[in-house]
Amino acid sequence: MKETGKGINFINVYSPQIVVDKRVLWSDLQRVINRDHDFWIVGGDYNCVRDRSKRRNSKFNASVSSEFNDFIDKVGLHEYSLKGRKFTFVSGNKCSSIDRILVSGDVINNWPDAEYRALARDKSDHNPLVLKVEVRNYGAKPFRFYNSWLLRSDLENIVVKTVNEFRGSGAPDIVLTNKFKRIRQEIVKWRKNKSIKEAEEEANLKQELIELDAMVEDRDLTDTE
Template identity: 55%
Template structure:
């Protein structure tokens, strides 16, 4: 089972739902941890837009006003929950992996700012971990770093870091080498690594080659963190026709041409099937033509965003680079909106197939 953790900085935006849903699908995530929901109550809120296709279970800790808030979502076919422990600053989900029968405890953390409050949270989590020898995964926004090199242009508090490191040592947690980014939170030229994921040592022994990666920031100031211990391939997707294509230039001419071509001496039924096959192939080629341009543009923009993110690891961005970074993110978001109609159609089809 793969894990995703991200400080989402508010659940309200549909773009964030699309973002998390894509991350889950692309990385085959079985358990999601979201921090800083900023919702005082999630009763009646549609968390399905963050999960996407398929069934899921979830639990949450409400925010205090607009501060904090946690949500955990998981695949019930792969993870059977036995206990939930809630705290204002963490959410612990205990259960059994249906894949292999291993007992997991997953702790979603959004730590407080003040040191004295952190001490209470560290002690509470330590008390829970001491109760059993499950496979532990602890992820979230800890609002502190482990050493001075993990901050730039922001205040470093040695006492906070020392006590955080002592807590990690006491609970005997391990952090895999992080790939992808040096800093997980970037706001302007302020950088830090306050988001992390830890695992127990029995987890390390079981999955020593687990991949731990910080992904690109797109809808939040925080990088999504992925802990991947498996990879699955469910094969190619079938051909689908989307209503939005009817507004694309050239489709009418393509259909007319494909349907008017001769197919030789054949019965009416066979001729119709042959025309359908040719029409399908023509539509696929046509779609590739106009999507390739947009896909190339999106790839280039995301590469530019990644390059600027890497520059931030070494120095401050100039005003011009900050402008390019913001404009590139806006254009990527705009391209994503072009696909929203297709996503809505997929949702309606799924609703019709699976029921409301």
């Protein structure tokens, strides 16, 4: 890390299901993390929860949970308060919080106000987890053109209309450059209008999924749902 010169380490975890294999993993992680005092961020699918409240319609193993918590204490890891969702994994009517991001104490001390959030599941049965220590704006996005747009007849009409209506003067290369610029402006305008309509449709569909996802945390869904 700049200024401090301290190392920051990331570990991606996918814990095994078998209890004995979990113990081996906890031991391996403890040995790796305790070897120095760098920053540590350890996230992924731990395949176990920290307490009974983190499972619904799913089997809870108290001893596995206890060993998991002991491992976390021994290596000095911590977890920010998760926002956005109660559970991070949903399969049918089974809900649990088996996914999490654990960090070392130095991370908590340096970024006490970091945002730790579970996003909507979309196509996966796991919720993506995001840990943001600060917000950055990298400026305007570059102009991109996707081949799929060529399949839309209204885009062709926009381009033809723009070319026919364009009037330029001066050196040929300047005229051509300005013509391309005008076409680009009209495509951006066309895409923006399209995006607004598509975003509204997508938002409505996603909201329905999010509402169903929230319902399953408190009750079983019906066949229709």
